[in-house]
Amino acid sequence: MLETVPDGHTLAPHHYTWGALLAFWAATYAWDAMTDREPVVVTLGLAVGLFSFVSIWRFYSVAGSIGSLLGIVITTAGLLRFRQYATRVAFAAAVIGVLAMVDDWTSHTLEIWTPLDWLFEAYILGLIT
Numbered sequence: 001m002l003e004t005v006p007d008g009h010t011l012a013p014h015h016y017t018w019g020a021l022l023a024f025w026a027a028t029y030a031w032d033a034m035t036d037r038e039p040v041v042v043t044l045g046l047a048v049g050l051f052s053f054v055s056i057w058r059f060y061s062v063a064g065s066i067g068s069l070l071g072i073v074i075t076t077a078g079l080l081r082f083r084q085y086a087t088r089v090a091f092a093a094a095v096i097g098v099l100a101m102v103d104d105w106t107s108h109t110l111e112i113w114t115p116l117d118w119l120f121e122a123y124i125l126g127l128i129t
Contacts, residue, residue: 004061006108010054015107015116016068019100020050023075026094030086037085042094045074049101065109072101 006014024046027039049071057064075098083091103116 002061002065003108003111005058006053006104010058010064014053015100015104016053017050019097019104020046020053020071021097022100023094023097026086026090026097027082029093030082030090033087033090034085039078039082039086041078042075042082043078045071045076045078047071048074053105065105068101068105069109072098072105075101 006016023042027042027046031038031043049068052064052067052071055064056067075094079091079094079098082094086094100116103114106112107114107117
């Protein structure tokens with residue numbers, strides 16, 4: 001049920017990595033705007049999740065999957081506080097990024113067809129191939 005190597009390689013473009021990068025952008029944007037309030041928990045969760053997905057999953061799929069989920073959980077917990085001081089754009093970008101991470105994690109861990117997979121297959125794949 002669990003993919004040992006997501007889509008053949010963890011360094012290939014994935015919803016998880018793009019979502020994490022979008023949420024990282026939101027965190028750095030908020031960090032720059034309000035230097036007295038730092039989104040450390042959000043950044044920590046993203047770092048844990050991204051490291052687990054890209055570096056660990058291809059060698060230890062169960063540990064990589066659990067670490068990726070842990071990163072999502074930490075990031076989501078950090079978003080509860082992040083919402084209080086981030087701009088609406090930064091918060092929305094972070095939420096969209098986390099939802100993309102959840103979508104890709106669900107797809108590769110539970111092998112469930114997800115909305116972003118459908119979108120990619122139906123529209124984007126034809127444009128890039």
